[in-house]
Amino acid sequence: MTVSASSVPEPQGSFEPARAMQLAKDTLEIESAALLALRGRLGDSFAQAVQAMLSVRGRVVVMGMGKSGHIGRKIAATLASTGTAAMFVHPAEASHGDLGMIKPIDLVLAISNGGESDEITVILPVLKRQGVPLIAMTGKAGSTLARHADIVLDSGVEKEACPLNLAPTASTTAQLALGDALAVALLDARGFRPEDFARSHPGGALGRKLLTHLADVMRTGDNIPAVLPDASFSQLMREITAKGLGASAIVDEGGRVLGIFTDGDLRRLIEKGADLRNVKAREVMHSNPKTISVDALAAEAAQQMELHRITSVLVVDRDGVLVGAVNSNDLMRAKVI
Structure with a gap:
């Protein structure tokens, strides 16, 4: 397919190296501050979430829409590679049959900064009826998602790094870091060793070193x-x-x-x-x-x-x-x- 020059939008502003550098520094500063604030707010709910994930007999099912969905996929992959059985289920697909992948023995980790994603909120009553434990990772403690959850992890940020305060930036960084914190706490509690990591990474350098006799x-x-x-x-x-x-x-x-x-x-x-x-x-x-x-x-x-x-x-x-x-x-x- 050929794209004509006229179909490419013209830039509305102008590139200024000094401004670009300043925005980059501002972004890192804002996101660093968001993570430090998140660290200060960690409480009993985090330990409860780790305990719930350790106790689950099935899998940790991670869900999220949009940018939160991309973060959710990464969190599910990190959990799976560090000893916690996990998978990602797209909430929109869940409403059209994929909800059958989730069993009462599983646990759902739902991620939504605002906590009002329609694709997630519509399936919350079904999860409740099935008796599936629900952990919410959200920036809004009073949201629909938070009200339905058994455990709420606060991933809220004061502001996004986006100059317009619109594009998910600091909020997704906070979600990602909180997911990593869960994975690290879980692997430690499971006594996860380098040999265990190698078994789920046989094609990597560590896998070759630890599995090749x-x-x-x-x-x-x-x-x-x-x-x-x-x-x-x-x-x-x-x-x-x-x-x-x-x-x-x-x-x-x-x-x-x-x-x-x-x-x-x-x-x-x-x-x-x-x-x-x-x-x-x-x-x-x-x-x-x-x-x-x-x-x-x-x-x-x-x-x-x-x-x-x-x-x-x-x-x-x-x-x-x-x-x-x-x-x-x-x-x-x-x-x-």
Whole structure:
């Protein structure tokens, strides 16, 4: 679709950099003041809301219209990702069938600055008849929404940051912050841990660090570079070259790790002028090398590499038998580091 130049509204004012900067500062000041005022008004109703959300057997259903709806979607997402089962239901759609998503075991968190959104107020009697607990987040304590609610969270602001005092700005910031405060209080009360957060964020960096085990990324079987102690130096070098790890384990007949030889060791021997033609693997290996359990997280291997300034680590079972190997490149491909 082509938009003609005549369909684009002409600006009614003029851009002044100094005024834009001042308005930006005013906006941040107004919204900061709104949050500080909100902090001062927190009372027993906040603790009651947290307790009600902890006790609910179903889900926290967040509702809101317009800008409050956008904030509500974010609050629902934050609750869900921090251990509280939650979803957003659009109040207008609720009047046309989506109300069936809400069960008596659920709890509704309804957000409306004025508390008089028709799409919300029309479904309040139905929620009451179903026995669904209702928490109102509103800036008007005497509103229809507040009167129907079991718990009222005051999200009111003295004024909007909008110069016209019309566009929801400070009020939506207050709603968002209050929703974050609920989520933080709830995750603390639930004993929510980083591991729990990772389970709901498997695709994120934290999820990869906390959920990826060495067994998921390590080299196994014939891809593990390993030779016996009596292997010749040329055999040792062929093994390192063939497996591409930059190192090779030296193991006994039972597969238990005795030592390791790395590319760095080779460079240091050459610098010393060592005669390597007739040496055995046992003569050049580092005994008791750094190893890690096969049950460990991949992130632990990364930490060990960083701590000891090494680029590869051998993976062993409980008996010290070599079962895998991993280097920094393997961890980078897995996006663990």
